[in-house]
Amino acid sequence: MDTNTLSHNLIMTGQACFTPNYQPQGIVLERGLGAQVWDLEGRAYIDFGAGIAVSALGHQDPDLVAALQAQLNKLWHTSNLYYTEPAIRLAAELVQASFAERVFFCNSGAEANEAAIKLARRYASQYLAPQQRQIVTFVGGFHGRTLATVTATAQPKYHSGFEPLPDGFRYCEFNDFAAAERAIDGQTCAVLVEPIQGEGGIIPTQPGFLQHLRVCCDRVGALLMVDEIQSGMGRTGRLFAHEWESGLTPDVMSLAKGLGSGLPIGATLVGPKAAEILALGSHGSTFGGNPLACAVARVVLRKVNDPHMLQHIGYQGQQLRQALEAMNAELGVFQTIRGQGLMLGAQLAEAYQGQIARLLNCCRDQGVLVLQAGTDVLRLLPPLTINSTELQQGIHCLDQALRVFVTEC
């Protein structure tokens, strides 16, 4: 990178001042429009990452801008000591759009899962036997970085150095029907599962697995909690990914990321069985239900929960997947391409394993921003609103990047 640029100087300052827990790409993004973003030097990139499944409606969606501006000029914050209209309306709309009866608002995915975990324990303390306090989660899953949610995340690399971890979590092999039946027993109060593992490598649940978990939970009276923080809000072509499993009704669902399309918001949705568990004083969050975030999330929900939009997501996902398959037929870089809608993952072929960081750099240099998942998976999560021109441009950049990648390997 040119060391005389504003970007370079800013990056140096960032590297000196931030805690060193991240390693961002060496660009400073300044603005965005639709599915495109620009860095400080004016270089354009197609955004195939959407800020990790967050910018659901892309950048500067005019309806989101209008909703935010209208709320900016009215009221920013009240705390939960008072009612505000955006939070009330959003809660009612989420209830209307899902199995849920009640909603708890917070600010992030980890916080939404933390509330789900606390709710499960409180449910157990009211309704289940004293030994029934364990929460079953799945190997390769990801649920957040707070101490409880990172413990729910059954991946040792996230635990290292943070011990002692909270008690009461049990890990089970993902998509293993028999193992789940054994793990969900007289000690289980809840199961927490992603319908498609995101951070773990875009690994969908096998057909019938969520239903199987439902049956196992019902057998012992445990709650079925789905983490739709990455897979929800239309990402897979249904409003919530668990809806692909017909007739499935979870007890709890956590949302965040795409719900605010860039404004921080999380939500824990609770079905009838546990709707009264978070009783007065039992849990809270100062910023939860913030009117700015809720005003924006209402627009996101309205625009995503529309049959045309969901169809668009399915169609664009198919286009992207076919393009990946065509590139792979020629270049042989991937061993599997998986996922649903606009939540796609391509696992590097054995010959390229350990090279994912280099592939991400090639993509950036060719003008497309992509993500990693697991250890060797290229993850694509474009804005749900991406149009065909933007999609084709991103595909073209990706194609160029893969060619550079294989040539340099």
Ligand SMILES: Cc1ncc(COP(=O)(O)O)c(C=O)c1O
């Ligand atoms: C499935 C899932 N759950 C929880 C989280 C944590 O969300 P946050 O980073 O907003 O705390 C993530 C974030 O990647 C996620 O993908």
